[in-house]
Amino acid sequence: MSASRESILRRLRETRVPRHHPAAAAWSPLRYADPLGEFEQRLEVAGGSCVEIAGRDELAAALGALAPFRDAEKIASPLPEILSTWDAADPRGWAELDFAVLEGQLAVAESGAVWVAPSDSERSACFLAEHLALVVRRDSLVHNLHEAYAVLDPSRSAFGCFIAGPSKTADIEQALVIGAHGPRSLVVVFWG
Amino acid sequence: MTHPERANAFANNEDRARWHDQALWFVRDRRDRAMQGLPEWEGLRAEAARIKGETLSRLADQLESFEDNAIASGAKVHWAGDAREFNDIVLDLLRTRRVTRVVKSKSMLTEECQLNPWLEAHGVEVVDTDLGERIVQLRREPPSHIVFPAIHLRKEEIGETFHAHLGSPKGLADPTRLTEIARGDLRSKFLGAQAGITGVNFAIAETGGIVVCTNEGNADLGTALPPIHIACMGIEKLVPKTADLAVFLRLLARSATGQAITAYTSHFHGPREGGELHIVIVDNGRSETLANPSFARALSCIRCGACMNTCPVFRRSGGHSYEATIPGPIGSILEPVRDAARHASLPFACTLCGSCTDVCPVAIPLHHQLKAWRGELTERALTGKWKRFCLALSRAIFERPGLYSAAGRLVRWLGRRLPRRWLYGKANTWGIARELPEFPSESFRERYRRERARER
């Protein structure tokens, strides 16, 4: 235990911070009549897109309809439906990943976001890939972040992330540019 | 230099100041629309203020609980009392692991502690990976805004910088192509890095986890590839529970950029397999701020930048005019706590319009705190002598209605009689850009008295 730790904690304990009591207005989080429609709209605004399929057996065909997937040479996917052609264990191939397909655990309508908790190798694929697809069960869709955290336990994995669109930046004169560092496109596939 | 000196220089370049104003107003406008989309907005703000208030009132317990849980998840926790100690801890971590190439995502704390120059002086290459931060790093400038570090620059200037440092074609100023060039350059930095440094947006006491928000995904690449992750956080970043994140995440991106959520909201609980996660907890003056009842609530700040985007002064004076790590309204409160004499002009760089208070997602009464600072600076004799004399003199006049009336009569008489070149002499700062009002021959009270006397 460092001396700084002790002195910081001591200083904080010696400080009496006046409690602040803001007027507690009653409120409840927004819910939507059509959460899937809301999700699609949010994701579209963020530069992503949505596909709906009835069952997992349609996944390969649905992705096959996307040009970036068709053109992809190196594909990373832990999903049994998609053949993986990329080896995360070989760092030499890190720079060459064209497409990653990962399982999402939950989708949030209000933010157009999908929760993913990838393993270590999936994690690098998730951000290195030129294009990303997330596959989510339709009935995992919740209305807002409060509902999401009621279901999720982020502490169960070393890494978990809400992904809400492709990588983007607006750091040059506020001009929105898609594909800052990570994927240049995101497609969310709802199934079931 | 004081804020007015730097601000005047910025504002006097009217076209540029207007362009800067418009760029940030655009962000403020997007924030408004996002806010309108949530009917519970004001309730959410109050809830965020309540959570932060409670956390700050028992911060030591929260920090200990965070530390326990972080260690249990496999992270290493370090404590730094000040900037010097923080820099030493990070440098030591890197040196003992023979790390010489580091990628860093945005962290205002590392800016505050001047970590980059410290590491560079000791042979470590630090690459800022947020595009805006990379731009100002290449230009050897400080960021001018906490969310948009390069908002003060035109795309042509960025093109020049990239031409000089990254070999982009001369004259190239297209944002998409410039971003693509930066992407290519930074990709190699990510792949070659031995460690990644990130900031922390939220630290969760009940799990020991940390949350980092970016749009570019740079924090994720910077922690997914190199085996060592060093996360740097101020002691005020805590929230008690995971569920509290919902409140803050809903407010943060909407306030910052008008997005519903950032593209990436990453939660880290412990290192990845075979890797290391180090969390450095830094005080560097925060506990003093907390001990000052006038300004303690400013520590609730979640660094969304909304107060800067809405501030009519910031938009027309530029972030650099504050000469502070955190500029704008919130910076004008936090920075003088550190060094009141150096930042004494900041609390006055404000019309007290109150817009910052109303946009603040955690409901910090920013403009009232700025006003409180003015009083404190006067008490500490850090405002101008002449100003304090004028305040006392005018107060003495206002205490005596007869004297007040006579003084008013004299001023109005002079205003009507003096030749223009005298009236608009050097001392008349009002008259630099404005006409003086027409001086009436009678004050209200003079005419009131005259008319009432006649009625009687």
Place this chain on the structure above:
Amino acid sequence: MRVALFVPCYVDQLRPSVAHATLALLERCGFDVDFPEAQTCCGQAHLNSGGARDARVLATRFLEIFAPYEKIVCPSASCVATVTQHYGDLLPVSPELLAIRAKTRELSAFLATEVPSTALRGRWQGKIGIQPSCHGLRELRQGRSTERRDGHPFDPLRNLLENLEGAEIVDPVRTDECCGFGGAFCVEEPGVSRLMGLDRLRDHERAGASVVTSSDVSCLLHLEGLARRERVPLEFRHVAELLECATRDPS
């Protein structure tokens, strides 16, 4: 009702017409108005410039002078905000302070709540731009703030203007941005203050306003000074002046 007229020092000396119009309006609405002549300044300028000690002296004076009245009405939102929102920072809480805070009202708020709208019918030919007083808006909560998501706000100034036949309110793009006056700010930060003011002028001009009104006189003096220098053809009337003129001859 016995009403005390609270006239800010700078209105008394530099724009007395606003105080005369306030007095005339209140008397026309049937109030028994008194102007306590011992009053000078509420201390706003001192408080906002860091002179809390000086402001405290003036606040104490204010309390003594205005204590006997049932209502205190003032044609300046920022002075009212100083009394109702900030005297508490200067003085210990006392029954006198609480009473003063409760009975001090900004003119348009007073008229909109204490006078039936039929009594303030009038006529105004032309397009009116509103430059809201920041302190009226964000301290007194009079008017709609674009920053907030509150339901239906109390907007007395707009309601009073809408009550005038022929009057058309034209809103600038930035409906509630500060004009850049800011008390001592206007001379301490002349460059930014000027630019803020010019931007407001341009915005009101583009909206098509011929006259700009406000519940604060200081904002108008600043904007008027800029407009005269830059030869911008806008007129500036405090809401008291405008209403007094519009309701003078209802026929």
